Amino acid sequence: DDFCCEEASMGRIMEWAARSDHLGGIPRKAVITAVGAFARAVANLCNKTTVHNADTLMTLVRSRPPGVPLLTVSNHMSTLDDPVMWGGFKGLLSLDPELARWVLAAEDICFKNPVFSYIFRTGKCIPITRGGGIYQEHMSEALERLKDGSWLHTFPEGKVFQEDVPIRRLKWGTASLIARCPVTPIVLPIIHRGFDEMMPEKYFYGRRPPLPLWNKNLKVVVGEPIEFDVPMMVETAVSASSGHVTAPLQEAKWPVLSSAGRKLDETAQRYLYTALSEKIQSSLETLRLLAKRL
Numbered sequence: 001d002d003f004c005c006e007e008a009s010m011g012r013i014m015e016w017a018a019r020s021d022h023l024g025g026i027p028r029k030a031v032i033t034a035v036g037a038f039a040r041a042v043a044n045l046c047n048k049t050t051v052h053n054a055d056t057l058m059t060l061v062r063s064r065p066p067g068v069p070l071l072t073v074s075n076h077m078s079t080l081d082d083p084v085m086w087g088g089f090k091g092l093l094s095l096d097p098e099l100a101r102w103v104l105a106a107e108d109i110c111f112k113n114p115v116f117s118y119i120f121r122t123g124k125c126i127p128i129t130r131g132g133g134i135y136q137e138h139m140s141e142a143l144e145r146l147k148d149g150s151w152l153h154t155f156p157e158g159k160v161f162q163e164d165v166p167i168r169r170l171k172w173g174t175a176s177l178i179a180r181c182p183v184t185p186i187v188l189p190i191i192h193r194g195f196d197e198m199m200p201e202k203y204f205y206g207r208r209p210p211l212p213l214w215n216k217n218l219k220v221v222v223g224e225p226i227e228f229d230v231p232m233m234v235e236t237a238v239s240a241s242s243g244h245v246t247a248p249l250q251e252a253k254w255p256v257l258s259s260a261g262r263k264l265d266e267t268a269q270r271y272l273y274t275a276l277s278e279k280i281q282s283s284l285e286t287l288r289l290l291a292k293r294l
Contacts, residue, residue, distance in 0.1 A: 012141055013111055017121035020098060027122040032097045035123055039087030042080070046214035047198060049088035052294055053222040058092060060186060060225075061099055061151060069146040071185035072101070073174060073280055074192060075288065076155035077162055078199035079109065080212055085192050088220050097124075102145045103153045104128045104173075107138075130158065134176040134273075135254060146181045156280060162196035167285045175276035179259045179269075184230050187280065189223040191287040221291040226283050228276070231260035237272035238262055 016022060043049040060070050074081065082103050086092050093100070107127040111117045120127075126142050145152050154177075156170040178185060197216045203209045241264075254266040264272060 012137060013107070013127050014114075014117045014121045015141065017118050018124065018126075022122070025097070028124070029097045031119060031123040032093070032100050035083050036087070036093030039083040039093060041087075042084045042198070042212050043087030043218060046212065047194075047216045047218050049218040049220065051088045051220045051222070052291075053224075054089050054220075056224065057188060057190070057222050058089065060188060061092065061095065064186060067149045068183055069149050069181060069185040070151040070188065071146065071174070071178065072151070072153045072188045072190055073156050073284065074153070074190040075167060075284060076157045076160050077192060077195040078160060078201075079208065080199045081155070081192065081195055082153060084195070084198070084212070084218075085190070085220050088218065099151070100124055101151045101153045102126060102142070104142060104155070106130055106159075128173070134171075134173045139173060139176070143177055143180055146177060146185055147183075149183075152177075152185075156277070160201060162201055167281050167288060170277040170281050172273040172277060174280065175273040176269075178228065178276055179230065179234075179272055180257065184228055187226045187228065189226060189280070189283045189287050190220065191223070191284060191291045192218065192220045193291055194218040219291060219294065221287055221294060223283060223287045226279060228279065233272060233275050234260040234262050234264065237268045237275065238264065240271045241265070241268040 017027070020028065022028065057072070064070055074085070082101075082105075083093070086101070102124045103126070105111070105120055105125040105127060107129045110120045110125060111127045117127075126145070127138050128142075129136055129138065132138075142152060142154075154174045156174040157168055158171040158173075161168060178187065194217050198212050198218060199208055200213075201208050203213075254269060257264040257269050259272070
C-alpha cells in the first residue's frame with residue numbers, strides 16, 4: 001500500500017509536542033489556558049451562548065468510570081466550532097489540562113507550518129489527512145487516546161456544512177474508532193447552532209472573516225449517550241457480509257479487523273461502519289431537530 005508506506009515514512013507530525021510530559025507540561029497548560037480564555041470571550045462576551053443539558057457532559061468529563069473513553073460527536077458549522085463550543089460550559093475549559101478533550105483537526109488547515117503544528121499539537125489536536133482513509137497513521141493515534149480512556153471529540157461529517165439541512169452521511173472514521181477500541185467509548189452527541197453566523201464561510205469576497213463576528217446567538221445542545229451493542233452489531237455485520245460477492249475494489253484491501261472477538265474482512269467492516277455511522281447520524285439529526293425548537 002503506497003499510501004500507508006508514505007504515511008509511515010512521514011511519521012506522526014510533531015507527536016512529541018503532544019505528550020503530557022513535554023517540557024513538564026508547561027506548553028500544554030499555557031496553550032489550553034490561552035485557548036480557553038479566547039473561547040470564553042468569543043462565546044460569552046462577544047456573543048450570547050446558551051447551553052442545554054451541560055451537566056451531562058460535565059459529569060462524563062469529570063467522573064466517568066476509570067478507563068472508559070469518552071467520544072463526543074457534533075455537527076460542523078465553522079472553523080471555530082472547537083474551541084468556541086466549549087466556551088459556553090462554565091468551568092469546562094478551566095479543568096485540569098489533562099482532562100481537556102483531544103480533537104481531530106484537518107492537517108491542511110491546522111498543521112500547515114511548524115509553528116501552527118506545534119501550537120495545535122500542544123493544544124491536544126490530532127492531525128487528520130482528509131481523504132487519507134480511516135486506517136491512516138493519525139487515526140491509529142486517535143485510537144490510542146481512546147485506549148488511554150481519554151476524551152476525544154470528532155466531527156464525523158468530515159468538513160464544514162453551513163446549510164440548515166439534515167445531518168449528512170457521516171464519514172466512517174468515527175465508527176472505525178468505536179469498533180476498534182477494546183472498551184466501547186461513551187458516545188455523546190452534541191449539536192450547535194449559530195456558529196455559521198459567527199464565522200461564515202463566505203463573508204467578504206467569498207472568504208471567511210479574519211476574526212469571529214459578534215452579537216450572535218449561539219446555542220449548544222448536549223444529548224444523551226448513544227447506546228451501542230457492538231458485539232451484536234459485529235455479529236450482524238458478519239452475517240450480512242457472509243457470501244456477499246462484490247466487485248473488486250479500487251483501493252488497497254483493508255486489514256482484517258478484530259472486534260468483539262470476531263475477525264471482520266473488508267466487506268464486514270463496511271457493513272459495521274455503515275451501521276454505527278447511521279446510528280450516530282440518526283441521534284445527531286434527532287438532536288438537531290430538538291435544537292431548532294429550543
